[in-house]
Amino acid sequence: MLRIYIDDSGKSDHSPVLVLAGYLSDNVRWTDLESEWRAILADQKMTKFHAAEAWRGAYGSGLKAPLVRDSAFVKLLNCITSHVDYAFAVSIPFESHDHWFQPKQFPELPSLRIYSMAFYGLMTQIHQYLYKRHFDKPVELIFDEQGGESTARVLSGMKEFRRLASTDFPGLNVSTPSFKSDDGCPGLQAADMLAWLLRRDAYNAAGQVDRTQTAEALMLGEAVSMPSTIKIWSDDDLRLAAESVANALR
Template sequence: MDFSAYFDDSGSDSGGRDLVFAGLVNADDAWDQFGLAWSAALSEPPTIGHLKMVEANGLRGQFAGWSRDARDQKLETLANVLHRSRPRWTFDISISRAEYERVVSPTTPRGLSTPYFAATFGATSMVARYLASEGISTPVRFVFDEQDGVSADIALFFDYMVENLDPVSRALIKMPIRYGNDMRDLALQAADMLAWHIRRQSESNDDTAITRRSEYIRSDTHIEARVPSYMLDRWGAVFAEALPILQTLKTKGEWQRFRSIAAQAKLDGFKPPHGDETEDVLAKIRAAWDEFRERNQR
């Protein structure tokens, strides 16, 4: 049985400006059946070509001119499809963009100055560690929604971070992770629905409709986590103290030149050296993740 995990993000523009990554994991044959049912639900009158929760919430795009009641009924129809498809597991991990930009971004190079790298690695490692703890041995294919200007930066370093997971968890990640388009990968629309509802539920617990739908579309086994402030503080300190040269890569041109050189080096088989300051940085970041995981599981 082959498994695939689909993740999308939802971001807030208020308060801590939380970024939520949420995903669903299921067997590939179940995803095939889900796609047929989801397509049929999209085509039911009133028809939409795709689901984007930001459009549904703002009654624009595919939902332009709709009444709120009609919008809500369409969302209920799609939520029923997702609920009946019964994903094996659902996950979410959140991070404060405001805290990340205050603590981590000033000490990191341009390509890692957004929290998407941390959230992507956090989501992937969370799934892998959990499935490893459950005795799952089949590698999982990870598909994230495409992020303009970010996906290539994440891909540049992601496999180096994965190498620092424990061997059992690492073996469950089918590399490389890939990025999809939610117009083509229908499961990403479901991930968008899940991420939006989880974020909005955390912001407005008094909205009973959002809370009910948020709970309804999760699987029976839902795992959640939040990257805490102490971990962001540690990351900022690690980058500032151990790799000061990276802080010089702040302009777009500098980063693009570095990315080109690093990408070619990867093609040539280069891997970061071990036993020097690079290994020290990876060890510190790995220790921070381990401490976070242990605290979160208590």
């Protein structure tokens, strides 16, 4: 059994992008990661890990402090790279998405919302990978619970997604994603680290920060050192997608 954990990072009022990201591994390796993860947290006198909170509380910004060998970030990052097989991520800029899709004007079309777009974009990436590499293996998909998004609304597109997937990925059977809290779930906390590092790197890039001098960029390199599929949506990508949607709705 394979398992994929996915978390999100980024709100429109404090981030240039929404990121969904996470990792794939098999049940045995996830069990090993969970055991090691909890031991690291206990050693650091932490009960759970949320990247943004840990960064604010312990490090601030800068190159050296977060890279200290005994830091929670470094130990947990080493834990991830030791136990996961593959990384997935999608990043969508809020400003371009709002410009091209104007989701607030179409509340009757939840598929235009940025989270839904990221969700199904990532689902497509996952299906493409599984169809090529793990066609016959059962797969469990676990996403972090959404405070601002209704699970029912997000999953309302699954019927149509499965219809399209049956044509593009015939015979591939992936379970309907479930949503759970990342509290007490090391797999989702690992996904949270990846999503936060990608979002933070985008924030630094938008602020024209020299990313060769940021700990976030260096750690991100480690966080995606395994094979990965990462889609960074550009303004042109979103324009073309919006034109495609408009044509389909006509």
